[in-house]
Amino acid sequence: LALLGVVEVLGVAAIAMVCYWAAHYRGGFAWDGSGQQFNWHPVLMVVGLVFLYGNAILTYRVFRDQVKFGVKILHAVLQMTALILSIMALVATFDFHNANGIANMYSLHSWVGLTAVILFALQWVLGVSTYLLPFARRWIRTWFMPYHRFLGLIIFGMSIATCLMGLTEKLLFSMDADTYSTFPPEGILVNCLGLILVLFGGFVGFIATK
Amino acid sequence: LALLGVVEVLGVAAIAMVCYWAAHYRGGFAWDGSGQQFNWHPVLMVVGLVFLYGNAILTYRVFRDQVKFGVKILHAVLQMTALILSIMALVATFDFHNANGIANMYSLHSWVGLTAVILFALQWVLGVSTYLLPFARRWIRTWFMPYHRFLGLIIFGMSIATCLMGLTEKLLFSMDADTYSTFPPEGILVNCLGLILVLFGGFVGFIATK
Ligand code: HEM
Ligand code: HEM
Ligand code: HEM
Ligand code: HEM
Ligand SMILES: O=C1O[C@H]([C@@H](O)CO)C(O)=C1O
Numbered sequence: 001l002a003l004l005g006v007v008e009v010l011g012v013a014a015i016a017m018v019c020y021w022a023a024h025y026r027g028g029f030a031w032d033g034s035g036q037q038f039n040w041h042p043v044l045m046v047v048g049l050v051f052l053y054g055n056a057i058l059t060y061r062v063f064r065d066q067v068k069f070g071v072k073i074l075h076a077v078l079q080m081t082a083l084i085l086s087i088m089a090l091v092a093t094f095d096f097h098n099a100n101g102i103a104n105m106y107s108l109h110s111w112v113g114l115t116a117v118i119l120f121a122l123q124w125v126l127g128v129s130t131y132l133l134p135f136a137r138r139w140i141r142t143w144f145m146p147y148h149r150f151l152g153l154i155i156f157g158m159s160i161a162t163c164l165m166g167l168t169e170k171l172l173f174s175m176d177a178d179t180y181s182t183f184p185p186e187g188i189l190v191n192c193l194g195l196i197l198v199l200f201g202g203f204v205g206f207i208a209t210k
Numbered sequence: 211l212a213l214l215g216v217v218e219v220l221g222v223a224a225i226a227m228v229c230y231w232a233a234h235y236r237g238g239f240a241w242d243g244s245g246q247q248f249n250w251h252p253v254l255m256v257v258g259l260v261f262l263y264g265n266a267i268l269t270y271r272v273f274r275d276q277v278k279f280g281v282k283i284l285h286a287v288l289q290m291t292a293l294i295l296s297i298m299a300l301v302a303t304f305d306f307h308n309a310n311g312i313a314n315m316y317s318l319h320s321w322v323g324l325t326a327v328i329l330f331a332l333q334w335v336l337g338v339s340t341y342l343l344p345f346a347r348r349w350i351r352t353w354f355m356p357y358h359r360f361l362g363l364i365i366f367g368m369s370i371a372t373c374l375m376g377l378t379e380k381l382l383f384s385m386d387a388d389t390y391s392t393f394p395p396e397g398i399l400v401n402c403l404g405l406i407l408v409l410f411g412g413f414v415g416f417i418a419t420k
Contacts, residue, residue, distance in 0.1 A: 102391060103391040103392065103393070106390055106391045106392075106393055106397065107378070107390065107391075107397075107401070108374060108377055108378055108381075108400065108401045108404040108405075109378060111401050111404070111405060112374065112404065112405065112408060115405075115408075146420075150415075150416060150419060154412050154415060154416075157367050157371075158408065160371070161367075161370070161371035161374055161408075164318060164322065164371055164374070164375050165374050165375055165378045167318055168317070168318055168319060168375045168378050168379055169378055169382065171318075172379065172382045173387055177382075177383055180316055180317065181312060181313040181316045181317075182313065182316075183313070183316055187316065187317075190318065191317070191318045191321050194318040194321070194322065195318075195321060195322065195325075198322060198325075198368065198371075202364050205360075205364065206360060206364075209360060210356075
């Protein structure tokens, strides 16, 4: 599967680009209620709800021939790590907003984004209780599996769409439309990052539904 | 299938909301290079690349028991109409930009959006030549079908994500972030429209992959 190589290269490129954007153009990182604290938000979301999420989806395809129980643990742990990072990412913006008297949850980005995180947490709890703990009967596991897959992929799509809105918003907060429309390097960088997120999502979806 | 009713209600609600937004908050419609010409852009995109596209995807599920050839024609005609409307929608913005000296194709929204329209056009040509015209062998039709389905659904997802970025952009052009963050009625309307587009896409995807 050379496709897997492509996916990993895209994923690592996305992480590198979002870090470079935050560090070089947006003033770097801190945890002090400033815009530098906000910068953790996009970075943690791309690492957690895109990169780790995507890789967690692929575990069963990559480790086809390994012991099922081990792969389940890996899948669950990756998804748990993604969930924790996404919650840290939420704390980063909410803190930043509160420290600066900015309202919370006003944007379409935040509505779709919070819905995605809540559904993700729900899916995680349902996943653990259905497929990891020994309580669920076989027919429940079998019956629920198509829903688990479908919901998992839809939430993944919502995450990526949320990132695209977030990138668009942050660019328009950092520079106005007149500047964005002169093709500045920062704009091009972020546009390329957005395209890479779309490609990453597309390839993960392709492998997972093949 | 009560789900189908839900999908149609969501779709019609989305069209009503985007029309109301453009007419009531954004100054209505015209074809004169003004912002009123731009207003055709979101309306035609929502009607074409979301509503008609979604309904075209569903044709084979809705008309399960009809003659296959008739359903194919319907599917192809709906997708062709969607393509034509989306091209008119593109003309609406490009015209508006050119008439007002605004650069073209600078945003992440436009990059993902144009990619989606080009892939959609390609998919349409491939669909007609593989499944409508009599040239393609049976094994080619069978071999290509999973790709046709997958690409069709991915491009649909890209369309919806593009709409979400477009809504975000247009709101931030029309009011600044300080206003958006006071929860004005226009902001709430557009956020709800965005959520409805996500729901519409989710339900169409669910029915089409069930
Ligand atoms: C799946 C990934 C993401 C999720 C779930 C998400 C979720 C959220 C949520 C819930 C808020 C509201 C915080 C508050 O109101 O205090 C928010 C704010 C924000 N996010 Fe994200 N976000 C994601 C990715 C990104 C990315 C990649 C960026 C790019 C810079 C970004 C930019 C922003 C900005 C600028 C805000 C503040 C303005 C606003 O409230 O809309 N987000 N995000
Ligand atoms: C938010 C958390 C989760 C998400 C988003 C998620 C998503 C997914 C997706 C998209 C698939 C399909 C992968 C493929 O087709 O190759 C899948 C498969 C699976 N997941 Fe999860 N999952 C989550 C948590 C869990 C947890 C905690 C468990 C418990 C072990 C679990 C158990 C499974 C199993 C058994 C499969 C089927 C693998 C197979 O036999 O093909 N999932 N998951
Ligand atoms: C699938 C649906 C959509 C596609 C494929 C799409 C595509 C595009 C493209 C290619 C452009 C560039 C035009 C130019 O540079 O002259 C553009 C511009 C624009 N679109 Fe969309 N669009 C879609 C939906 C929407 C929606 C629903 C809105 C909501 C208002 C919107 C708002 C905008 C805005 C504000 C611009 C001008 C700024 C810019 O170039 O980004 N779009 N769109
Ligand atoms: C851009 C244009 C097109 C898109 C986006 C598209 C998308 C799709 C999608 C998503 C499906 C899966 C539907 C389902 O699973 O229920 C599908 C099925 C199908 N499409 Fe298209 N399509 C397009 C154009 C065409 C054209 C022009 C034809 C020629 C007749 C065609 C023929 C078919 C056939 C035969 C099926 C299989 C139906 C079945 O047996 O289940 N498509 N298409
Ligand atoms: O416990 C399990 O449940 C699912 C499957 O049996 C459901 O169809 C699966 O892959 C397991 O390992």
